[in-house]
Amino acid sequence: MRAGRLILVLCAAALVAGLAGMAWFAARLYVEHRDNTTIAALAAGQDREVAPEDAPPVLFARLGFLTFRDRLDEAQPLLNRLAAGEDRPLAVAALYDMANARLRLAIDHLGINDIDPAIPLVRLAKEGYRRALTLDPGFWDAKYNLDIAMRLVRDFPQIETDGEEIPPEAAKRLWTDLPGLPKGLP
Structure with missing residues (x-):
């Protein structure tokens, strides 16, 4: 029973880590897509802030x-x-x-x-x-x-004054x- 519970906890931890990784990659994909869209629009002559x-x-x-x-x-x-x-x-x-x-x-x-x-x-x-x-x-x-x-x-070289006028x-x-x-x- 104890081994079954440990396996369940490890599987749940792996699932949570996998979901977190997927969320991070999805966010990176969104940012990359937004950046590429902005770059393409600027290259096409559209003003983007x-x-x-x-x-x-x-x-x-x-x-x-x-x-x-x-x-x-x-x-x-x-x-x-x-x-x-x-x-x-x-x-x-x-x-x-x-x-x-x-x-x-x-x-x-x-x-x-x-x-x-x-x-x-x-x-x-x-x-x-x-x-x-x-x-x-x-x-x-x-x-x-x-x-x-x-x-x-x-x-041209400037005149050095050493503090003089x-x-x-x-x-x-x-x-x-x-x-x-x-x-x-x-």
Whole structure:
């Protein structure tokens, strides 16, 4: 009688564990389906809101949707979240995509001779390419695009002051920030 009762308890425990496992897998399947549906909708051009706690691939899809439409201010929090995450390849891709969007927008401004908003966009693009290259030093596309951005807006060394005031004549810029659009290949 005692052995029969032990078998019954073990069978009940196995049944409960099996049901709990099935419930967990069903919940994971639902979340994966919801994420894939959201990613597919964003890829198809439908605007879908995402939560900051969503999976990194969903955040990346939303980032791609926003950067393609030049909504960079909305995309920046997503970039920050992805860049701080543990998925390095996704962080590199996010940094690269945002830098490309900024560079593309800067070149559009330069195309209509609107130089003032182009300079900070190019500087931010260079920062994004550098951060991507820090995470993946062999990323050739980021190296190439950084080179293009470096040709658009030069980085010159700053005058070190050691706490002293800069004289007015030293504060004048010797070079312009924006030499012009590069023509052809290097």
